[in-house]
Amino acid sequence: MMKIEHNHGINIKEDDKNVILDPSKQVKNGVVTHGHLDHLVKDSYMTPPTLDILGVRKGEKRGKRILYGFPHDVGGFEVTLYPAGHVFGSAMAKVEDVLYTGDFNPYGGKTCKRAVPYDCSTLIVESTYGKPEYDLPPKDEVIEDLLAWTKQQIEEGPVIMGAYQFGKAQEIIALLNEEGIKPYTPNSIAKISEVYNSYDIGLEYEVWNGKAKEDNYALVVPPGELRRPVGEMMREVRKEGGSSTYLSGWCAIYPFYKSMDLDAQFPLSDHAGFQELLDFVDRCDPEKVYTVHGSAEEFAGSIETKLGIDAEALC
Ligand SMILES: [Zn+2]
Numbered sequence: 001m002m003k004i005e006h007n008h009g010i011n012i013k014e015d016d017k018n019v020i021l022d023p024s025k026q027v028k029n030g031v032v033t034h035g036h037l038d039h040l041v042k043d044s045y046m047t048p049p050t051l052d053i054l055g056v057r058k059g060e061k062r063g064k065r066i067l068y069g070f071p072h073d074v075g076g077f078e079v080t081l082y083p084a085g086h087v088f089g090s091a092m093a094k095v096e097d098v099l100y101t102g103d104f105n106p107y108g109g110k111t112c113k114r115a116v117p118y119d120c121s122t123l124i125v126e127s128t129y130g131k132p133e134y135d136l137p138p139k140d141e142v143i144e145d146l147l148a149w150t151k152q153q154i155e156e157g158p159v160i161m162g163a164y165q166f167g168k169a170q171e172i173i174a175l176l177n178e179e180g181i182k183p184y185t186p187n188s189i190a191k192i193s194e195v196y197n198s199y200d201i202g203l204e205y206e207v208w209n210g211k212a213k214e215d216n217y218a219l220v221v222p223p224g225e226l227r228r229p230v231g232e233m234m235r236e237v238r239k240e241g242g243s244s245t246y247l248s249g250w251c252a253i254y255p256f257y258k259s260m261d262l263d264a265q266f267p268l269s270d271h272a273g274f275q276e277l278l279d280f281v282d283r284c285d286p287e288k289v290y291t292v293h294g295s296a297e298e299f300a301g302s303i304e305t306k307l308g309i310d311a312e313a314l315c
Contacts, residue, residue, distance in 0.1 A: 017076030029075030033102030049089025088166030130299025135272030158242030
């Protein structure tokens with residue numbers, strides 16, 4: 001019988017077969033779903049972009065590639081990866097009849113295909129926004145508001161935008177490019193963006209060298225730049241009377257603009273919000289659900305009461 005437990009990652013065993021999804025350390029037969037730092041572990045199986053991101057972020061490109069949609073033997077199990085819509089290269093993993101979402105977003109983005117539900121007997125679903133009060137507004141509306149605000153502010157002067165340096169920052173660059181804006185960005189974000197461009201994503205940006213060539217420009221920076229004590233780029237934009245914003249799903253819940261003294265914030269998320277999580281579970285039509293990360297206990301409770309499916313928190 002198949003056994004699923006949390007042990008150095010999501011550990012799936014059956015007879016002598018074994019796979020560890022999102023392992024917390026280097027293991028045999030690990031599968032890494034995406035390139036956020038808390039997930040990046042060497043010598044596991046992952047998509048080619050995730051392996052390249054590993055090389056940039058950890059300095060050593062060691063791992064085994066699996067392409068989306070092609071079944072692969074991992075520890076005796078047949079494992080297939082599918083787009084997760086979370087960040088470039090992110091994957092959901094199907095281990096025979098078990099689907100693990102990893103971090104996922106059903107809307108996807110400019111740089112990653114959306115996550116679609118698959119029929120499965122057991123679903124292991126992330127629950128970052130697993131509380132009913134963690135409902136997120138529709139992504140297209142958030143993007144519309146963000147771009148309208150940016151285009152208005154950039155008429156007046158520089159705009160600085162704080163976003164996580166892998167995933168969110170590149171989404172912002174892609175969105176700005178569509179509006180004809182080529183933003184500046186520090187080397188930390190540019191290095192990761194180069195991986196995107198090696199796959200012909202075509203992100204256009206200029207590496208920040210302390211000064212912009214024009215008066216009205218956009219600057220995409222890691223969130224730390226906006227927090228006190230603010231960084232050199234934030235100081236420069238403030239000196240020029242520019243405006244500032246922070247982009248994160250948590251902006252739907254917390255007023256960061258107050259504590260960080262920003263002009264605006266937008267709830268742009270690369271995760272599913274509460275209602276999207278529930279819809280996804282419903283459409284996978286599983287017999288059993290395990291919830292992982294964030295509000296795992298609360299979300300398991302909601303799945304049982306709202307969908308009538310047996311659910312429990314795994315970690
Ligand atoms: Zn993530």
